[in-house]
Amino acid sequence: xxxxxxxxxxxxxxxxxxxxxxxxxxxxxxxxxxxxxxxxxxxxxxxxxxxxxxxxxxxxxxxxxxxxxxxxxxxxxxxxxxxxxxxxxxxxxxxxxxxxxxxxxxxxxxxxxxxxxxxxxxxxxxxxxxxxxxxxxxxxxxxxxxxxxxxxxxxxxxxxxxxxxxxxxxxxxxxxxxxxxxxxxxxxxxxxxxxxxxxxxxxxxxxxxxxxxxxxxxxxxxxxxxxxxxxxxxxxxxxxxxxxxxxxxxxxxxxxxxxxxxxxxx
Amino acid sequence: xxxxxxxxxxxxxxxxxxxxxxxxxxxxxxxxxxxxxxxxxxxxxxxxxxxxxxxxxxxxxxxxxxxxxxxxxxxxxxxxxxxxxxxxxxxxxxxxxxxxxxxxxxxxxxxxxxxxxxxxxxxxxxxxxxxxxxxxxxxxxxxxxxxxxxxxxxxxxxxxxxxxxxxxxxxxxxxxxxxxxxxxxxxxxxxxxxxxxxxxxxxxxxxxxxxxxxxxxxxxxxxxxxxxxxxxxxxxxxxxxxxxxxxxxxxxxxxxxxxxxxxxxxxxxxxxxxxxxxxxxxxxxxxxxxxxxxxxxxxxxxxxxxxxxxxxxxxxxxxxx
Numbered sequence: 001x002x003x004x005x006x007x008x009x010x011x012x013x014x015x016x017x018x019x020x021x022x023x024x025x026x027x028x029x030x031x032x033x034x035x036x037x038x039x040x041x042x043x044x045x046x047x048x049x050x051x052x053x054x055x056x057x058x059x060x061x062x063x064x065x066x067x068x069x070x071x072x073x074x075x076x077x078x079x080x081x082x083x084x085x086x087x088x089x090x091x092x093x094x095x096x097x098x099x100x101x102x103x104x105x106x107x108x109x110x111x112x113x114x115x116x117x118x119x120x121x122x123x124x125x126x127x128x129x130x131x132x133x134x135x136x137x138x139x140x141x142x143x144x145x146x147x148x149x150x151x152x153x154x155x156x157x158x159x160x161x162x163x164x165x166x167x168x169x170x171x172x173x174x175x176x177x178x179x180x181x182x183x184x185x186x187x188x189x190x191x192x193x194x195x196x197x198x199x200x201x202x203x204x205x206x207x208x209x210x211x212x213x214x215x216x217x218x219x220x221x222x223x224x225x226x227x228x229x230x231x232x233x234x235x236x237x238x239x240x241x242x243x244x245x246x247x248x249x250x251x252x253x254x255x256x257x258x259x260x261x262x263x264x265x266x
Numbered sequence: 267x268x269x270x271x272x273x274x275x276x277x278x279x280x281x282x283x284x285x286x287x288x289x290x291x292x293x294x295x296x297x298x299x300x301x302x303x304x305x306x307x308x309x310x311x312x313x314x315x316x317x318x319x320x321x322x323x324x325x326x327x328x329x330x331x332x333x334x335x336x337x338x339x340x341x342x343x344x345x346x347x348x349x350x351x352x353x354x355x356x357x358x359x360x361x362x363x364x365x366x367x368x369x370x371x372x373x374x375x376x377x378x379x380x381x382x383x384x385x386x387x388x389x390x391x392x393x394x395x396x397x398x399x400x401x402x403x404x405x406x407x408x409x410x411x412x413x414x415x416x417x418x419x420x421x422x423x424x425x426x427x428x429x430x431x432x433x434x435x436x437x438x439x440x441x442x443x444x445x446x447x448x449x450x451x452x453x454x455x456x457x458x459x460x461x462x463x464x465x466x467x468x469x470x471x472x473x474x475x476x477x478x479x480x481x482x483x484x485x486x487x488x489x490x491x492x493x494x495x496x497x498x499x500x501x502x503x504x505x506x507x508x509x510x511x512x513x514x515x516x517x518x519x520x521x522x523x524x525x526x527x528x529x530x531x532x533x534x535x536x537x538x539x540x541x542x543x544x545x546x547x548x549x550x551x552x553x554x555x556x557x558x559x560x561x562x563x564x565x566x567x568x569x570x571x572x573x574x575x576x577x578x579x580x581x582x583x584x585x586x587x
Contacts, residue, residue, distance in 0.1 A: 011284075011358065011430075013387070014356040014357060014358055014386075014387060015356060015386050015387070016352075016355035016356055017355075017384065017386040018386075021383075021384040021385075023383045023384070025379060025380070025383035026380055026384065029372065029376055029379065029380050032376075033369070033371050033372060036371050037371070098369065101367070101368065101369060101370070102365065102366020102367040102368075103366075103368070105363075105366065105367060106363070106366070106367035106368070106423075107384075108334075108335055108354075109333060109335075109354060109360060109361050110354070110381060110384040110385065110427075111354065111355035111356070111384055111385060111386070112384045
């Protein structure tokens with residue numbers, strides 16, 4: 001191969017990286033970046049804790065039996081889910097800052113595939129979701145109000161954490177779709193709507209019939225039912241799983257599609 | 267020549283060596299605006315090529331297509347015989363962009379390590395930071411770096427994959443003279459190893475000082491393509507200025523040796539490589555007076571070759587290579 005001119009590059013030794021460029025170095029650096037953003041980390045931990053302290057300890061209903069424990073435990077699961085999805089959405093939406101900095105375009109000049117990047121960003125957002133969920137469960141434990149068997153503390157916590165992945169994808173997709181300046185305002189607002197429509201803040205039975213029917217197709221509905229299922233012990237509906245899986249596919253697919261398209265100069 | 271097989275057995279003695287860049291009939295439109303109107307370009311491995319032209323000439327659009335960041339409206343582009351995206355994923359091509367492309371909340375070293383981790387084959391991060399002259403600020407947050415330091419970081423990132431082709435899109439825009447000189451010093455040092463370089467610039471002196479070959483672009487077309495001295499030769503003519511009432515532009519254009527003619531009221535400007543002949547003609551055959559003959563600099567040639575008010579005549583001279 002060295003018989004060509006001096007400049008003839010030996011292209012045969014060059015190859016593309018495996019897994020579309022996915023690797024642990026990037027994952028570690030992304031988590032480090034995220035944790036440097038203290039304001040977001042604190043906000044997504046404090047907000048659901050404050051909600052829990054405000055609504056989860058009310059002695060008028062908190063100690064009433066519910067599922068395998070009491071109402072306070074049910075509310076703790078709900079607000080841990082709200083905190084976790086708020087956190088993962090924020091984590092995902094940080095991609096809008098990267099877009100405005102031209103970082104997405106820079107990444108298009110590397111072997112990193114959109115799918116690998118989406119996977120890295122979703123896993124990173126999960127770290128933020130973990131901190132938010134953990135904060136609610138620790139405060140819940142300290143107050144001593146929520147009661148349920150130990151294994152349910154663990155199982156529901158895991159369900160909340162892993163389930164919040166759907167909203168990491170949501171944050172990413174919207175981060176690519178919406179303008180940077182107001183992406184979090186828009187997302188916080190939609191999350192409140194999704195939370196109401198999923199019955200997370202107020203039981204759906206208190207809403208009109210039409211609203212209840214539409215609500216079943218909204219993105220947080222399936223997830224909210226699923227994370228409470230172990231606690232309530234009433235089994236799992238295929239519709240909940242389908243709701244969660246379809247929304248995850250829509251958000252993750254949308255994010256990968258937008259990243260692929262995002263080569264605009266800044 | 268369109269498809270070069272890169273299989274190990276298919277390059278007997280390097281004879282079927284693929285071009286670093288091969289562009290055929292490239293057109294790129296944005297809506298109704300045609301940014302690139304048919305560019306053909308071959309760049310051989312090891313060449314250092316300057317894309318020179320004013321804003322809107324199609325430099326960055328062409329570069330974006332070479333990098334696979336945008337798709338041609340028509341035409342073929344290949345890089346080392348591959349689709350641009352394939353060449354990128356093998357780390358064969360990298361680019362230093364003018365602005366953006368950095369995260370403020372990472373340090374210099376973290377940014378380089380992040381980028382390096384994405385490639386299958388890279389140079390060591392510490393070595394590359396050294397070569398870009400930013401080892402001493404490795405722990406500094408990118409947001410706290412000066413424009414010149416950020417540009418050196420972009421350069422370091424581009425070097426990480428040890429690319430065969432390095433593309434620089436107006437890399438020194440906004441730098442002061444000293445920053446520009448030391449940036450080019452680093453590039454020159456690097457390209458001594460036979461890397462192919464394509465850079466866009468609107469600084470003539472940069473093109474002159476650092477490129478083996480200068481390609482002048484205007485309105486999405488190549489108007490001149492040659493070595494620095496060939497382009498200078500095109501610019502070597504003089505401008506004859508005279509006062510001539512009722513000048514007939516077509517008649518002036520017909521003067522032997524006149525390359526470009528401008529009529530501004532009673533003043534006529536004639537660009538020519540044979541200014542003596544033009545002056546003689548003007549004095550002997552017309553009523554011209556107040557003759558002045560001035561040499562034309564590279565700057566003027568650049569303006570003449572790329573400006574709107576000279577049509578046809580300069581282009582034909584330029585594209586003759």
